[in-house]
Amino acid sequence: MTTTTAEPASLTLENLRKTYVARGREPFEAVKGMDLKIRPGELIALLGPSGCGKTTTLRMIAGLETVTAGNIKIGDRVVQDLPPGKRDIGVGFESYALYPPLSVRENLAYGLKARGVKGAREMVGRIAERLEMTELLELRPASLSSGQKQRVALARALIRNPRVLLLDEPLSHLDAAQRQRVRRELKVLQREFGYTTIVVTHDQLEALSLADRMAVMNAGVVEQFGTPDEIYDNPANVFVADFVGEPKINLFEGTVERRGGDVHVRVGREGTLRTAVGDADDGRPVTVGLRPQDARPAADDEAGVPAEVAVYEDFMEFGLATVEVAGVDGRIVVQTPHGVHWRRGDIRRIAARPDRVYLFDTDSGGRIR
Ligand SMILES: Nc1ncnc2c1ncn2[C@@H]1O[C@H](COP(=O)(O)OP(=O)(O)OP(=O)(O)O)[C@@H](O)[C@H]1O
Ligand SMILES: [Mg+2]
Structure with a gap:
């Protein structure tokens, strides 16, 4: 697709904070000092459980919410004091209003025409095809279902030609099959347009499959920022290990046992697993993390x-x-290869690759390396 694309910009959050203050209520700190450096053109997923501060973060970047402390920079420019319209940010928020009297096609073409883009009609047609919404183009916004509105909001954000694109749960109302297809297309379109993009999701598979890098958030802080591989292979703490991975990682108590140069972990009454961890004293109680796929x-x-x-x-x-x-x-889940047929009541022995047996500090949840 040819369009005049704005030069992709880096997006930097420095010690970004948000405290909500409402009359008659305790102030609530929703974002507690976020630091993120996002490279030009990068696709970042912001992942975390409900209420951890994802939408608040996006709204601050977009200028829809004031910043309590810290900086937001696009390129070298500090933007948190600029009005939303001056930030050159595209938002695909769910509730994004469309102009009711206009058809979807007219809504989408409107911004392009205002910028004097030639071939606006064709461009709208092409993007609509790729987001599976050609049949929506002649409809009015009021007649759209929530999943349809979502695709229109996504198309509109993409077409707007921003330097930074922010998408909050952009696929949440689509059915499973369409969600997969539109997710792939979103990734391809993001590459073509080259926008620096943040996608908020609480779906870890969506984050893993979409993102160049992902930030895992918990209660207003970023627990880990890295590539999907880094996050999956090297979780920084129990929270990240527990949040990312399907089926869920097994977490259980164990005790470090040093034998010669090797570090083992004693599991239950008779079990032992060798680990690649170097820095753990003999006898130390630990939390063991073992993914079903690694057992x-x-x-x-x-x-x-x-x-x-x-x-x-x-x-x-x-x-x-x-x-x-x-x-x-508690119980432990083990993934077995094709052709293995265990039965209830069987007694089996479980092993794992030593570099895939993670140890965490039982109190802090931090990873022991
Ligand atoms: N306007 C507000 N006033 C007071 N508290 C708020 C306000 N908006 C959000 N919060 C609180 O801030 C926290 C973070 O909310 P936010 O909407 O950023 O979460 P989220 O990560 O987007 O969650 P979800 O996945 O459910 O969308 C929540 O505890 C929420 O209740
Ligand atoms: Mg949210």
Whole structure:
């Protein structure tokens, strides 16, 4: 698609804070000092549970919410005191108002024409096709479903030609199949246009699959900022490990056992797993993190964790065994390869790649390396 694209800009948040103050209520700190340096043209996912401050952060960047402290920079320019219209930011917020008397096509073409872009009609047609909304073009906004409105809002944000694009849950109202297709198209369009983009989501698969880098947020702070690989392979703490990954990582208590140069972790009454962790004292109680995908049936001559199968689900490509380990609270889920058929009541031994056995400090939740 050819268009005159604004030069992509970096976006920097420095110690960004937001405290909401309402009469008769305790002040509430929703964003507690965010630092993010986003490169020109990068696609960032802001991921975190409900209420962690994602929308607040976007609204501050867009200028829809005042900043309590800190800086927002686009390129070298500090923008937090500029009105929204002067920031050169496109927003695809769900509630984004469309002009009711105009058709969707006219709504979309409006901004292009105002900027004097030639071939506005064709451009609207092409982008509508790619976002699966051609059939919506002649409709009025009032007749759109929420999923349809969402695609229109996305198209409108993309067409606006901003230096920074902010999208808050842009696909939340689409059905599963369409969501996948539009997500792929969004990624391709973002590359073509080259906008520096933040996509807010609480869907970790969406974040992992879309983003160049992702920021995992919790209660107003960024717990970790990195590529999807870094976040998945090297979670900084229990929160990130627990939030990212499907099925969820197993977290259980263990005790460090040093044997010669090797570090093992004792699990339950009889189990042992070797880990690649270097910096842990013998006897230290730890929280062990083991992804179902990183656990496997132990080889005959290999140490491991004896476990009793409580449930076995066979999905053909793989199976999921939910097992119980003597002396460990809660159950552990293990992904087994195709062709393994465990049954309830089986006693099996579980092993794992040492570099995939994570240890966390039991009190702080921080990763032990
Ligand atoms: N105008 C406001 N006044 C007071 N508190 C607010 C206001 N807006 C948001 N909050 C609070 O700030 C916190 C962060 O809200 P925010 O909308 O940023 O969360 P979020 O991460 O976008 O969540 P969700 O995934 O549910 O959209 C929440 O606890 C919310 O209740
Ligand atoms: Mg939100």
